[in-house]
Amino acid sequence: MLKWYQKGLELHHLQSFMAVAHELSFRRAAQELHLAQPALSRHIQQLEHIVGYRLFDRDTRGTRLTEPGLALADGLKPVLAELGQTLRRAEEAAEGRRGRLRVVYSIAAISSYLPEVLQAFRQRRPEVRLELQELESAEQHAAVLAGRVDCAFTIMEPPARPELKVIPLFREQIGVVVPRDHAAARLERVKPQMLAGLDYISFPRHFNPRLYDSVLAFFHREGFNPALGPVAINRINAMGQVITGSGFTTINAASAHLGGPGTAFRPFDGEGVPELPHTFSYLAANTNPTLQAMRACVQERFGGAA
Amino acid sequence: MLKWYQKGLELHHLQSFMAVAHELSFRRAAQELHLAQPALSRHIQQLEHIVGYRLFDRDTRGTRLTEPGLALADGLKPVLAELGQTLRRAEEAAEGRRGRLRVVYSIAAISSYLPEVLQAFRQRRPEVRLELQELESAEQHAAVLAGRVDCAFTIMEPPARPELKVIPLFREQIGVVVPRDHAAARLERVKPQMLAGLDYISFPRHFNPRLYDSVLAFFHREGFNPALGPVAINRINAMGQVITGSGFTTINAASAHLGGPGTAFRPFDGEGVPELPHTFSYLAANTNPTLQAMRACVQERFGGAA
DNA sequence: TAGGCTGATGCTGAAATGGTATCAGAAGGG
DNA sequence: CCCTTCTGATACCATTTCAGCATCAGCCTA
Numbered sequence: 001m002l003k004w005y006q007k008g009l010e011l012h013h014l015q016s017f018m019a020v021a022h023e024l025s026f027r028r029a030a031q032e033l034h035l036a037q038p039a040l041s042r043h044i045q046q047l048e049h050i051v052g053y054r055l056f057d058r059d060t061r062g063t064r065l066t067e068p069g070l071a072l073a074d075g076l077k078p079v080l081a082e083l084g085q086t087l088r089r090a091e092e093a094a095e096g097r098r099g100r101l102r103v104v105y106s107i108a109a110i111s112s113y114l115p116e117v118l119q120a121f122r123q124r125r126p127e128v129r130l131e132l133q134e135l136e137s138a139e140q141h142a143a144v145l146a147g148r149v150d151c152a153f154t155i156m157e158p159p160a161r162p163e164l165k166v167i168p169l170f171r172e173q174i175g176v177v178v179p180r181d182h183a184a185a186r187l188e189r190v191k192p193q194m195l196a197g198l199d200y201i202s203f204p205r206h207f208n209p210r211l212y213d214s215v216l217a218f219f220h221r222e223g224f225n226p227a228l229g230p231v232a233i234n235r236i237n238a239m240g241q242v243i244t245g246s247g248f249t250t251i252n253a254a255s256a257h258l259g260g261p262g263t264a265f266r267p268f269d270g271e272g273v274p275e276l277p278h279t280f281s282y283l284a285a286n287t288n289p290t291l292q293a294m295r296a297c298v299q300e301r302f303g304g305a306a
Numbered sequence: 307m308l309k310w311y312q313k314g315l316e317l318h319h320l321q322s323f324m325a326v327a328h329e330l331s332f333r334r335a336a337q338e339l340h341l342a343q344p345a346l347s348r349h350i351q352q353l354e355h356i357v358g359y360r361l362f363d364r365d366t367r368g369t370r371l372t373e374p375g376l377a378l379a380d381g382l383k384p385v386l387a388e389l390g391q392t393l394r395r396a397e398e399a400a401e402g403r404r405g406r407l408r409v410v411y412s413i414a415a416i417s418s419y420l421p422e423v424l425q426a427f428r429q430r431r432p433e434v435r436l437e438l439q440e441l442e443s444a445e446q447h448a449a450v451l452a453g454r455v456d457c458a459f460t461i462m463e464p465p466a467r468p469e470l471k472v473i474p475l476f477r478e479q480i481g482v483v484v485p486r487d488h489a490a491a492r493l494e495r496v497k498p499q500m501l502a503g504l505d506y507i508s509f510p511r512h513f514n515p516r517l518y519d520s521v522l523a524f525f526h527r528e529g530f531n532p533a534l535g536p537v538a539i540n541r542i543n544a545m546g547q548v549i550t551g552s553g554f555t556t557i558n559a560a561s562a563h564l565g566g567p568g569t570a571f572r573p574f575d576g577e578g579v580p581e582l583p584h585t586f587s588y589l590a591a592n593t594n595p596t597l598q599a600m601r602a603c604v605q606e607r608f609g610g611a612a
Numbered sequence: 613t614a615g616g617c618t619g620a621t622g623c624t625g626a627a628a629t630g631g632t633a634t635c636a637g638a639a640g641g642g
Numbered sequence: 643c644c645c646t647t648c649t650g651a652t653a654c655c656a657t658t659t660c661a662g663c664a665t666c667a668g669c670c671t672a
Contacts, residue, residue: 004393010316026650039630041651051393053400057593060637060649064453067594068400075392079385086381087310087357094359094374147370287363288373332619342662347620366618366668 007050014076016043017055021073024063096289098127102149103294104140105132107235108276109153112254113169113301117153120297128290136207144281150291151282155252156208158281167295169278169302172252174215175267177242177259184248185264192224192270199229199247201238214274215250222270239263252276313356320382322349323361327379330369402595404433408455409600410446411438413541414582415459418560419475419607423459426603434596442513450587456597457588461558462514464587473601475584475608480521480556481573483548483565490554491570498530498576505535505553507544520580521556528576545569558582 019029020040030040048055055069065073092098101121105114118130135143137156143149145164152158158166176190178198184190200219205212219226229247232238238249239259251258256265267273280298282291325335326346336346354361361375371379398404407427411420424436441449443462449455451470458464464472482496484504490496506525511518525532535553538544544555545565557564562571573579586604588597 004317004390010318011310012316027648036631037650038632038652042629045651051396051400053397054593057591058650061639062649066400067405067596068396071399071405072392072396075395076389079388079392082385082388083382084310086378086385089381090357090374090378091359093377094357094372099373099377285363287360290373333617343619344621344663345661348660351620364619367670368618 004050009047009050013043013047013050014080016040017047017069018073018076018080020044020056020063021065021069024065026058026063092127094289096128096291096293097125099288099290100129100131101151101288101290101294102131103133103151103153104135104143104149105153106137106140106155107134107258108155108252108255109278110134111235111258112252113278114153117294117297117301120300121294124297125290125293128293136204138207138209141281144283147283147286150286150288151280151294154279154281155276156210156279157277158279163284165282165284167280167298167302169280169298171275171277172254173267173273173275174250174252175256175265176248177239177251177256177263177265178248179242179245180262180264182248182264184266187266189269190266192219192222192226192268195224195226195248198226200226201229201232201241201247201249203235203238204231204233211274211276218268218270218272218274221272250274310356315353315356319349319353319356320386322346323353323375324379324382324386326350326362326369327371327375330371332364332369398433400595402434402597402599403431405594405596406435406437407457407594407596407600408437409439409457409459410441410449410455411459412443412446412461413440413564414461414558414561415584416440417541417564418558419584420459423600423603423607426606427600430603431596431599434599442510444513444515447587450589453589453592456592456594457586457600460585460587461582462516462585463583464585469590471588471590473586473604473608475586475604477581477583478558478560479573479579479581480558481562481571482554483545483557483562483569483571484554485548485551486568486570488554488570490572493572495575496572498525498528498532498574501530501532501554504532506532507535507538507547507553507555509541509544510537510539517580517582524574524576524578524580527578556580 016029016033016035019033020026023029023032026040026044027037030037033040044055051072053068054066055072057064057066089098103118118132121128122130133149135152137154140149140152140154141156141158141164144152145161158164176184176192176195178184178190178195182198184194187194202212202215226247230241232241232249235249235251235255236258238251241247242249242259243262251265253265253267259265280295282295322335322339322341325339326332329335329338332346332350333343336343339346350361357378359374360372361378363370363372395404409424424438427434428436439455441458443460446455446458446460447462447464447470450458450464451467464470482490482498482501484490484496484501488504490500493500508518508521532553536547538547538555541555541557541561542564544557547553548555548565549568557571559571559573565571586601588601
């Protein structure tokens with residue numbers, strides 16, 4: 001048995017059929033379709049030849065559906081309606097009012113400004129499905145460049161690639177997190193040397209090499225060379241280790257609350273405190289229409305930065 | 307906004323689109339469709355022009371779905387599957403394995419042989435929807451001739467119209483129904499005169515004029531001219547009136563059980579006892595494929611009568 | 613740098629399509 | 643009883659559309 005698409009079945013056949021089935025008259029149906037009656041007759045003849053059975057009993061005094069014709073008309077009505085629905089939805093997706101946006105972000109972003117941005121986006125585009133994933137900054141850039149995701153909220157300057165659009169959001173100095181009862185917690189600002197005796201709970205260097213290096217350089221300039229303690233695979237783990245007394249760690253102010261009441265966050269005192277460059281980035285060639293809406297939300301939140 | 311059918315959207319566009327969306331390669335998709343690659347390219351270009359947005363991001367190193375393209379592909383898959391389903395079902399309807407058969411019948415038929423025939427039909431064509439309706443014979447013939455129903459099981463010779471196919475099933479003498487305690491109930495066969503004193507519970511003449519007249523003629527030939535009692539609008543009502551002692555009525559043997567234990571059925575004794583001509587009839591021009599299956603069931607039950 | 617791949621484009625002959633005019637049969641009205 | 647009007651089918655013609663071939667342009671790999 002041949003399938004329909006192997007026999008030249010086309011939508012205009014079905015459309016003509018439905019018109020005749022509805023009007024039960026070739027002439028009226030042709031009129032409705034803005035078509036000459038002979039053309040419509042041929043459409044029906046072709047369709048009958050394609051499906052292999054008569055769709056209408058017709059003679060000089062009128063047109064009636066055959067039983068299989070009735071079955072076809074009944075079955076086709078919802079199918080064509082769903083086709084229309086599908087086209088409408090795809091059109092909405094083309095306009096960015098529906099669809100999918102794949103977002104990756106750093107913990108530093110999701111624990112500070114990102115929820116606010118996402119909420120604004122959801123309000124503006126309630127039908128868009130947000131696919132969210134937390135990744136380290138380096139992996140985020142790789143994912144964007146490979147087209148696996150649409151955009152990234154990172155804390156690392158993206159590689160200077162021409163195909164990558166980067167919107168700098170703001171820069172944020174890092175501070176120190178110590179156990180609540182540590183001496184440094186009693187100060188307004190903390191000089192690195194005051195952390196002497198505590199291990200530095202760092203993070204894997206490849207997560208964000210620039211930040212890693214700049215933190216150690218800052219300590220070095222300030223005459224502080226901490227012992228490297230455990231390497232935490234994310235900031236939450238790092239906080240946990242601070243609470244257990246394993247040492248101190250660094251974090252941006254906006255994410256300081258991750259440590260809870262057992263920890264204290266203080267800004268660093270000194271010259272050249274390392275900063276997190278919060279950025280929003282995406283491929284310039286990315287055609288996802290919802291991306292423009294996200295960019296608009298970001299720009300609304302952070303001023304008209306290009 | 308123009309609708310799809312106003313812009314020349316056709317199934318081959320959608321089919322080409324789905325093939326490319328699946329293969330993510332114009333060449334492979336073209337191969338799969340047994341089409342040259344330029345033709346396929348044009349299909350996609352036309353479809354993009356019709357829907358008004360890009361479906362694929364394509365460059366010299368490959369093809370990727372855009373976000374609205376993804377939405378369209380996802381939505382189209384079930385729609386096309388349902389289209390195939392619908393065509394399959396209509397094809398089954400064309401083969402008579404599915405669909406609808408509109409049947410009208412007399413009480414005399416449904417209370418005797420018809421259930422057996424219908425059961426055989428249902429066994430042979432379980433997917434066919436039987437639309438059953440009880441009608442008086444004259445109305446049945448009118449309904450068949452007007453095409454409102456497909457076939458009729460009547461107890462009246464249909465009008466001799468060339469467009470009407472008639473299959474005689476069998477002829478069945480009528481008998482008499484009296485109250486259980488009436489004297490006639492004690493006899494094997496009943497001569498009409500023995501009903502003297504009882505009213506004849508008849509039926510509206512227009513239901514079956516030939517039968518009506520032949521019953522009265524039979525009584526007359528036998529020297530019996532009963533008073534005409536109430537006119538019952540169907541045989542079940544007539545039975546009820548017999549039980550209440552209003553008189554006697556006539557019925558075919560196969561339907562005698564309708565009266566229940568309060569009545570007694572006896573064959574008539576005499577010459578020229580009126581007969582019910584059980585017939586099966588339908589329009590010769592009726593194209594309903596399920597009708598042939600019903601005819602086969604009827605012929606199986608009643609021998610190979612033409 | 614050559615050859616593989618990607619998809620797009622120009623051209624041409626064949627096929628399909630739609631319109632006009634007409635045909636054939638049946639029904640309704642004067 | 644004929645004439646008009648309706649039904650859908652058919653013949654023919656001009657136009658359009660379409661598929662395929664050959665080729666082009668860009669990228670990637672060996």
